[in-house]
Amino acid sequence: MGCSSSLPDRSSGQLAGLNSENGGVSDAKNLRVKLVLLGDSGVGKSCIVLRFVRGQFDPTSKVTVGASFLSQTIALQDSTTVKFEIWDTAGQERYAALAPLYYRGAAVAVVVYDITSPESFAKAQYWVKELQKHGNPDIVMALVGNKADLNEKREVPVQDGIDYAEKNGMFFIETSAKTADNINQLFEEIAKRLPRPASS
């Protein structure tokens, strides 16, 4: 974990985590995408995934230890399908040591913060920097301000999110796992931004 030096990096020769090589059906019409969720503990990463995959919100979610995996396929309007292979990581600072294991070779990174917590916004910026330095060079990054339903407790202005995302070439959206607001949109927008394998 965090050090694969004993092995050559298997994903190095591949198309940005679009697993076109590995036997699966991943052509121009059916994409498979490795996506990783990063962000401070408690911002709602697990809730976002559960909302997206199972359509539920559990206000008493479980602490994520290490990481957990879920996958979900969506169909786009142009009749392509995208299968998201989602790694939901643990948010506590020290688990960052294990994060490279999961974001290495990922095609998409979703960096989440909590709009009621400036601290989590700072943490999100840390993750963006880390990904820029050590992530896949053509990784698609999304910045997500979660818990948008708690607008009355907001401490991170929407504009801050927008500005930061723009500066870093990221896609930005505010979501609520609780009300399901923008959750599907988040993943659909990501899907649209994916590089497609050449279909010549």
Added chain:
Amino acid sequence: MAELSFNLLHTLDPRRDAYGFALRPQHVQRYKEYAKIYKEEEGERSDKWKEFFERLVISDQPCSSDEEYKETLRVEATECKIETVLESEESDDSGGKKSISDGSKERDLEKEVHRSKETKTHEVQTWAQIRPSLGAIEIMMSSRILMSKDMIDEQKTISGDHLPSIEEAKSPGGASEEEFDGDVYVNATSDDNANATGTVTAEVDEVSPKNLFPLKEEVEFLVRGGVPKDLRGEVWQAFVGVKTRRVERYYQNLLAQEANDGEHKDHEDSSGVPKKWKRQIEKDIPRTFPGHPALDDNGRNSLRRLLLAYAQHNPSVGYCQAMNFFAGLLLLLMPEENAFWTLVGIIDDYFGGYYTEEMIESQVDQLVFEELMRERFPKLVNHLDYLGVQVAWISGPWFLSIFVNMLPWESVFRVWDVLLFEGNRVMLFRTALALMELYGPALVTTKDAGDAITLLQSLAGSTFDSSQLVLTACMGFLAVTEARLQELRTKHRPAVLVVVEERSKRGRVWKDSKGLASKLYSFKHDPVSLIEEKKSAEGGDNLELLNSLSVDSELGSLPDLQEQVVWLKVELCRLLEEKRAAVLRAEELETALMEMVKQDNRRELSARVELLEQELAELKQALADKREQETAMLQVLMRVEQEQRVTEDARISAEQDAAAQRYAVHVLQERYEKALASVAEMEKRVVIAESMLEATLQYESGQSKAHASPRSTRNQDTSTRKTGLLSFGLGWRDRNKGKPTDVKESNLSHSPNEGMDPSSSEKETKNEQKET
């Protein structure tokens, strides 16, 4: 308290298991089926343990029998009133603090809570001693603690040392023997009782003149069959050696300290638990077994106190996510202070270095596990490699959570029974391997990474047959011993340390620009022209390297030299690793190239060659960088030597160290040369590949003139290419085909014809792995 509530409640809610934990909807039915089996097993278990204790009492005849103990306790328990340390909590706590015996059914081995006079006068909040009949086990296990304290004293300097397992400390036989020779553990073992290492026997002899080894074997057998539910809390404490670990009033003092800190919140520099941990604990408490009947307000307060006390007790760990689950789990089985000491034993000893800020040992264990996987299940690992799945993605969370939330609870408890008994992390590995053995045949039928991971997660999550799991783990992987694990850990640790070191360096550069400035400043005192070079090499590895070196030489004293030598060694390790990786990669590329030639796909071929060339260029660049680093190192070394001349008194030892460094550098140089040679070798291969390509191209151009429709068949082409690759890989694996094992999960429609052979030897593995 917890037990009280869950005994009352578990029958009421069909969506929770016998321990009060929520069942996943898809598991309710399977759980119902297994509940009957669990009940039967539990009955047998109780009988066996009861009989064992009876025999123990007869043969051992301790001064106080269980009967007497009960008598006195009944009196005490009724009289006993507990005063709380934290008065604020007192009001609604009393119900919970009633002894566990209130709720427990009158089993043969009934639950009795001991509240001795001593604890009463000390106003212990919740502490209970375990029943005397467990004393023998306790003594046996405590000897392990004494032994390990001893060991720790001896090797204070060595980091990451672990408890010697009793397994190793006693069993001379076993399949594993030839795998480790001359090891400490073996030395301490072979003679049955006469002359094992002096101190250890002395300790054991002091507490009990009897030879405890036969007892140990018997307990081991019982433990593998599972610990009876009603005994579990106390037996676990005996295993962890709570009584020996406990320091009177320690827990209360930690709590009092913490409460004090709470009053003076504004003091930033207070000695209490750092804010970040407190905040994390607060975030995690409601997310620990949400909805569990025992974790009501009182339960959550207990959990909070326990975690805060631990954070205070061991600041090198503080609080790490996962501990909330362990603490919660322990609180369901035992009183609060007992849970505290059990947690201390688990985190400090069993999992030393696991949950600390860097999580080094946890990362090491993942590398060790991957190696064991490659050794044991080469076919499965090949398949996972092919799918692009890294074993650690899945096993990481298993290990970190000690399977909590990963397996059904019955299985979690059974694994913990063995793990706590053995006193090390062997069971962690064995269980993970057992899961791979059970589900490997299903896994090799998966077609993409997502499916493989989902399947393994869900199969693991429905491992209701806990006896099968534990038996497979304990009997199927005898060669996985603590000694072997230690050997592998020593092998893999340097790689982890390098990465951790780099991370922290990076962190320093990012977070601490002031620090960087001072480092730069230190260079100005230096006549050497490093500064220029540094500025020109901005941002690169070089900069970081120079920074770290400059800090070292800033102090210019002896320990620095040692540090540098260590650093150089680490660097050397990394270089070796890189070289190894490069060689492996070269081989891989060659294989791939041959495959491509076979498949005669022009576009793929040229893309691959391009990639190859690019990689080669990268490699060259990396090597050039390394050389630059080396010159930098040499210059720094020279400077260090100058300083040495000035510092007279330090000179002799400094010279020794410098020599060691020079030697290290020499070795480094040698390695570079070798690496260079291997690059040259690779270049040759590329040339060959290119000429092959050319030949192919010519051939193809001839072909394409003949057949003129490559576009329309393109899709087909790729798919045949893929299956070609696949069959290539599979055929390769098939050579080592083992006997097929049945998957238990019949709902998987695939009949796995690629069985996993658990006994496939290391020799095979080596073939498969293309070891250098």
